[in-house]
Amino acid sequence: MKWMQFFTPVESKDYKETQEMISDHSPEDITILDVRQPSEYKQSHIPGALLIPLPQLSDRVSELDPDKPTLVY
């Protein structure tokens, strides 16, 4: 059996592109979303990243602005 390709297509940005996107936008115009666990976030995170752990994401989507570019890790 092979895995189905069931992932929602999402464009990837590498480190350099991510940095450029962040510096090209003022902080209120971009969402940096950290979906890891709080302990991992505490250890290190991209400056300005909002923490919504993956298990909570489906319930908290309304906290995010769908019109803003959103970087997720």
Place this chain on the structure above:
Amino acid sequence: MLSGRGFNQVYNVSGGIKAWQGKTAVGPQTLGMDLFDGTESPQDFLKVAYSLEQGLHRFYLDMADKARTPAVLALFEKLAAIEVKHQDAIFDAYIRMDDAAAVSREQFDALTEKSAGEGGLTTDQYLKLFDSDLSVETEVISLAMSIEAQALDLYQRVGARMKNADSAAIVHGVAGEEKQHLERLGKLMDTL
């Protein structure tokens, strides 16, 4: 999960936090959702979901083999067993649909197994894509969480499109359990 909910500018930070820490970045994480073009029927979704549960079941058994602590082993074995129950629920949802062709469980198995064999990734290829170090339990759990999140997202979208109330309730029930899986994996991660 976000791109299916009106977020048009979602970007995956390739390599995640590792890239920011100056470590080697992983390869591309963009997988096409080749099996979906947005026009599929709920029946088609259920066939995919059934295959997905099959894949999840085998994935968790593989992960259980690699587990290094009794807690992780027990969790993966339990998750594997639950995925079989999800397959039962998905088949049940399928045969309850008004316009679904009458099929036996064996015929449904054959139907979904066939579609699962067309393309896609082996578990090893999948693991390589995420560059996970399976000797590190937090990485194994992160990988499992990413898979559960995709499954949850799929079921929520399927549930929203179901016209048959019984089928929708079953799919929502399975989605709820996938969400619990995510929460349990998250809690386990916090203990490591």
